[in-house]
Amino acid sequence: MYDLSNYLKKIEDVISGGPYHDTWESLSSYHVPVWYQRAKFGIFIHWGVYCVPAFGSEWYSRNMYIQGSPEYEHHIKTYGPHTSFGYKDFIPLFRAEHFQPEKWAELFKLSGAKYVVPVAEHHDGFQMYRSDISNWNAFEMGPRRDVLGELSESLRQAGMVTGASTHRLEHWFFMGRGKEFESDIKEPLRRGDFYWPAMPDPDFQALFEDPEPTEEYLQDWLARTCEIIDRYRPKIIYFDWWIQRGVCKPYLKKLAAYYYNQAAKWGEEVVINYKHDAFQFGTAVPDVERGQFADVKPYFWQTDMAIALNSWCYTENNQFRPASDIVCDLVDIVSKNGCLLLNVGPKADGTISAEDEKVLRGIGQWLSTNGEAIYDSNVYRTYGEGPTQIVEGQFTDGIKKNFTSKDFRFTTAKGYLYATALKCSEDGNYCITSLGRQDASRQANFHGIIRSVNVLGFDTPCTWNRDETGLHIKCAAQSDYPIVFKIQTD
Numbered sequence: 011m012y013d014l015s016n017y018l019k020k021i022e023d024v025i026s027g028g029p030y031h032d033t034w035e036s037l038s039s040y041h042v043p044v045w046y047q048r049a050k051f052g053i054f055i056h057w058g059v060y061c062v063p064a065f066g067s068e069w070y071s072r073n074m075y076i077q078g079s080p081e082y083e084h085h086i087k088t089y090g091p092h093t094s095f096g097y098k099d100f101i102p103l104f105r106a107e108h109f110q111p112e113k114w115a116e117l118f119k120l121s122g123a124k125y126v127v128p129v130a131e132h133h134d135g136f137q138m139y140r141s142d143i144s145n146w147n148a149f150e151m152g153p154r155r156d157v158l159g160e161l162s163e164s165l166r167q168a169g170m171v172t173g174a175s176t177h178r179l180e181h182w183f184f185m186g187r188g189k190e191f192e193s194d195i196k197e198p199l200r201r202g203d204f205y206w207p208a209m210p211d212p213d214f215q216a217l218f219e220d221p222e223p224t225e226e227y228l229q230d231w232l233a234r235t236c237e238i239i240d241r242y243r244p245k246i247i248y249f250d251w252w253i254q255r256g257v258c259k260p261y262l263k264k265l266a267a268y269y270y271n272q273a274a275k276w277g278e279e280v281v282i283n284y285k286h287d288a289f290q291f292g293t294a295v296p297d298v299e300r301g302q303f304a305d306v307k308p309y310f311w312q313t314d315m316a317i318a319l320n321s322w323c324y325t326e327n328n329q330f331r332p333a334s335d336i337v338c339d340l341v342d343i344v345s346k347n348g349c350l351l352l353n354v355g356p357k358a359d360g361t362i363s364a365e366d367e368k369v370l371r372g373i374g375q376w377l378s379t380n381g382e383a384i385y386d387s388n389v390y391r392t393y394g395e396g397p398t399q400i401v402e403g404q405f406t407d408g409i410k411k412n413f414t415s416k417d418f419r420f421t422t423a424k425g426y427l428y429a430t431a432l433k434c435s436e437d438g439n440y441c442i443t444s445l446g447r448q449d450a451s452r453q454a455n456f457h458g459i460i461r462s463v464n465v466l467g468f469d470t471p472c473t474w475n476r477d478e479t480g481l482h483i484k485c486a487a488q489s490d491y492p493i494v495f496k497i498q499t500d
Contacts, residue, residue: 011202012143017233021268030270032263037293040270042310043279046246046295048386049124049171050344051377053370054248054314054353055161056129056322059136059152061358062100063088068323068355071097071134075188075195096194097134097185098204101146106153109360111164117362119168121370122377124385126165127173127248127351130158130238133180135204139242143234146204153360162242173246173281174238178231179253182223183209201230214252222257232261239269246281248314248351251299254288262289283312283351285404297351302339304402306346306393313343315407316353317369324355330365331407333372334491338413340373341430341492342400344384345393345419372491379467380494383421383428390420390427392455395444398432418442427497434493438486445481445497459500466494 025032030039060070066081067073073081074097089095118126131137137147139158149156162172185208188195199206207227213219223231238244247269253262266282266289273280282294297312317336318328340350354370356362377384396417401409415435421428429442444455460481463474468487472495475482487493 011200014143014229014233017236018229021232021236021264024271025264025267028271029274030267032260032267034263034290034293037263037266037270038290040266040293042295043245043281045171045279046125046281046349047310050349050384050387051121051123051340051373052125052127052171052173052246052349052351053118053121053123054127054129054175054316054322054351055356056132056316056353057157057356058129058132058134058138058323059097059100059104060132060134061324061356062103064323064325064358066325067321068132072184072187075185075190075193077187077191092188092191092193096188098194101136101152104148104152104358106148106155106157106358106360109153109155109157109356111157111161112167114161114356114362115164115168115170117367117370118165119170121374122381123170123352125171125173125246126161127175127244127246128158128161129177130174130242131176131178131234133177133184133250135178135181135184137234139174139238141234141237143230143237144202158238158242162244171245172242173248174242174244175248175250176235176238177250178234179223179258180250182207182227183211186210201226217254218256222255228258228261232265235265236268239272243276243278244280245273245278246283248283248297249285249288251285253284254286258288266293283314299404300408301402301404301406302343302348302400303346304400306389307348309347311348312351313339313348314351314353315339316355317366318353318355319408322353322355324357324363324366328355328363328365330369333369333376335411336369337373337376337491338411338432339407340384341419341432342394344387345389345421345430347389376491380430380492382423382426383430383466383494383496385423387421387423387428390422392420392444394419395442396432415440418444420444425498427499429495429497430492431495432492434488434490438484440483440485440495441480442483443480445476447476447478456499461498461500463498464496466496468493 060068073079074085140149140156141147165172185205195205283297300315320329398417413432417432419430463472470487472485
């Protein structure tokens, strides 16, 4: 078993050396990097052992041990009893024989993404990177490759920022249901075992509840996360839910101080993504899972959502969203001071499905023409206008947004105002009410002068006029995607 004591001492030494210390007061001096606020669009990757069964979702490793669940029944029917074929037995089948990191990097570059965040360790506890802390990793088992290392290098070569996601803390309870019947998960379990600790289900909403993660488990979590930081130097670390529990707070502060201090030594500016107020506001970047906000925010934030509505990983029954819908979400999110981290779920063999690739290429084609309204952009005085209401909050991406040609989103960049119509007008007529001519004595959105209006990506000319009811645009351009009007103002 790996001795954590030296690593834990190193962590304490780095923290004591500053400039950040493990207090919210110290960490509140953090500022969100400009490069991240300019990037706007990134790729998330859920790829691991759970892709071998390709059934249900990335929670297969948990659900296969829940008696009566579809995964439980499927597992027995397909692989046999849990005593003879447990989750660990999928590892030799996870061969990644067609994994070509440079091909992934090429596709993600074509999608228009500026940063990529692979899952380094999911709830199942299998590390997708070379580790000194556990032997249950992709470098020593399964693919026998340093997946995170190889992919990070290919992404950097392609000019993209690399990150890493760790969901290790949820492993505390993730495999616990396997102790409720005869399976390959049984005591004694100790640190270093694949299934350790397999504790009973918690109240997922509670901030304080027994059994809390132990000091031994939290030290292991801290060391694993710092190992990712030291070995791969990711510029983004993403944490999933459940780390907001009270017992975790001291370790989150240590992790943030260590990461920010190490980044300062590297001369880099880095980002932590978190959910549910796990970190004190202002010390990292909040994330909304599969959802967005209804209005613009004065702080920078991120949405993580997946191309597939039903799963973060590849399954044989994934329900893929069309690229045009995702582009609408991207535009809406950016107009509200956010960025989008879009998940892709590769197959177990290392290939990316044709459906995923089609979506990524579609987004990339749109951004290649309209990216000036997205990248390096800033919010306008209002995020947009139109009749379609966004349902605010997490897990709302499955709600279909039936945008109309009256739904606009605004951004500004390089002296221009961009108004994106989220749906094309069938007759080519548009009216942006926020840009109507106003009596200067009245409170209004815009009192300036409009010099020109053009549509990006089309040779079709735009004619326009402005009166008290709005900026009226006539443009014959047609597309299944949003169209962007570039407006010169004075």
